[in-house]
Amino acid sequence: MNPADWQNHCPEIAPLLVFYACGEADEKETALIEQHLSVCAACRSQLAEEKQFQALLISQPQDADLLDATGILLSQCRSELAENLDDMVRPPVLEKTPVFSAFRRWMALRPVWSGAALVFVGILAGAQATQWYAARQNASPLDLAVDVRPGPHISEDQLSKMAVAGINFMPATGAGTQNVRVQLNAEQPMELTGSMANPDVKRVVMYMVKNGDRFDPGMRLDCLDALKEAAKDSEVQDALLAAARKDPNPAVRLKALEALRDSTSDDAVREALLDTLKRDTNPGVRVEAVNLLVSSLEKSDAMREATAEYGLPAASRDNVASTSVGGDAQETSLASVVRELELLQHHDPSRYVRLRSAAALRQLSARGDQ
C-alpha cells in the first residue's frame, strides 16, 4: 500500500485514536494508525487533541482527593468495617477437599455427563438402599407395618390424588414374609412400609390393581406379586378378579389369573374364568383360564361324580346341558365349563386356544373315566 492509499483511511483510523492515545490499541491497530499518521496531518492533529484532553483530565484534582485528602474517611471506613465484621456471623469456611472441588468444577463444565453420572449413581444407590432396607425389614422378628407419616389411614381423596401424582412401588426381595414399601408422591409425600397385613398398604396396592389405567403396568405386576399371598382374602380376591376382567394389559390379566390359582373352587373365581374364556381378547389369557378351570375341576368332587355319571367327554353338549338342569351349583359350573371349552374347541380364532381346549376336554374325560 502506498502513502496515498493510507490517506484515505481517516474514517477507520479516527475512532481508534481514543484508544491509541491511552495505550489500548492492539498491535494490528497500532501498525495501521502509525502508517496512517505518517501521511495524514488531520489525524495527527486529532491525536494531539485527544492526548491533550486526556492530560487535562488527569491533571484535574479528583473528587477522592478533595473528599478525603487526609485519609480520615479511609480510617473511619476501616473501623466501621471491623465493627460490622464483629457483628456478623462467621462466614462459611471453605471446604478443604481439593478433590471434591475439582470434581464439582468438572461437573459444572460437563453438564450432560454430570447428569448421566448422577442418574447412574442415584440408580445404584437406590437399588442398594432398597435391598438393605428390605433385608433390615426381613430380619425384624416382628413383621409390623411402619407407617412413617402422616396419618394412620389413607383417605379416598388421598388415594385419588395419589393416582395423579404417581406412585413408586418397590416390593421387598429376599426370604421371609414379603414386605412392601410404597412411596406416594401425592400432595403430601408419604411412605408406607409393611406386609399385606397392613390395612393401608393393602388398600393402596389394591387400589393400584383395580385402577389399572392410572398406573404403570410394571407396578401393577409387582402389586399382583404382593397380593398373591393374600389371595384368600375376599377383598384381595375382588381386586384380583377386577384386574383379571378389566386390566388393559394382558400380562397383568394373566398374572391376576395366576394369583387366583388357589381360589378356583370359589364360584366367583370360576365365573371370572368363564368370563375370560368368553371375552378376553388375548389368546394367552384365554389359555391360562382354560388351564385354571381344568385344574380346578380336577380337584373337585363334583368333577368325579359328573364324569362317572355322564361319561364325559363322549357326552355331547346337549347331554351336559340336560344334566345340569336341577343339579347343584358345582354341576352347573362343570356344565358351563364344558360348554365353553367345546365352543372354544370349534370357534376360537386362535389355533392354540382351540388345541388347548380340545386337550382340556380330553383331560377331563380321562379323569372322568378313571
Next chain:
Amino acid sequence: MPLPRLAFALADESGQSSSSNAALASGTTLNHLEERALVQEAQAGNRLAFEELVRRYDRDVLRLALNLMKRTEDARDVYQEAFLKVYRNLHRFRFECSFYTWLYRIVTNVCLDHLRRRQARPEDQAPELHPAHYEEGTTDFFERQKEQRPSADPERHLMGQEIQKRLASAMERLSPRERVVFEMKHYQGLKLRAIGDALGTSEETVKNSLFRATRKLRSQLGELR
C-alpha cells in the same frame, strides 16, 4: 506501614493485651504472605488475614467509590457493602481469576447498583463539587495553603475551577457503566481487559463504553480547551 495498621486492627478486634502479642506475631507474618496464601488463610476463617487483604486494596476501592459517588456518605456505604460482600462470599472464591479482579467485580457491581438507584431518583443526585466551596472551609487546611502561594496563577486557577465544574456536570450525564469504565481507565489506570473482567463483560463492550464516554466529555469540555 502495614505493621502498625495490623496491630491497631488487632486491638480493635480483641481489645485484650494478653492475646495481642501472639496475634501481632501472626499479623506480622501475614503481612509477608503471598496473596494466594493470604486468601486461603482468610477462607479458612482467619480474620486477620481478611483484614490484611482489605488493607491491601481498600484505598483504591474508596477512591473509586468517592470519584464515582462524589459524596462521602455514599462512598462509605459502597465501601462497607462491598467488603462485607467479599467477606460473606470469600469461601466461593476458587482462584479462577486473581483476587483483585474478583474483588473489583464486587466493588464495581455495588457502585453500579448505587449509581443506578441514584439515577432512578433525580432528587438524590450528587451535588456538584465546586472547588470554591472547599476553600470556604470544608477541605483540608494544607490543600488550601497550596493555592495561596504567591506563585499561583489566578487565571489558571479560575480556568481549572471551570473545567472541574464542567467535568463534574458532564460526568453526571454519563451512564453508570460509562462512568465506571472511564473512572477505572483514567483514574485507576486499569487496562480495558481488566475492566471487562471486573464488570463481567467483554473488552469490546468496555471499549465502546469508553469511546462514548470520551466523546460526551469532549463535547462538554470542548470550548474550554
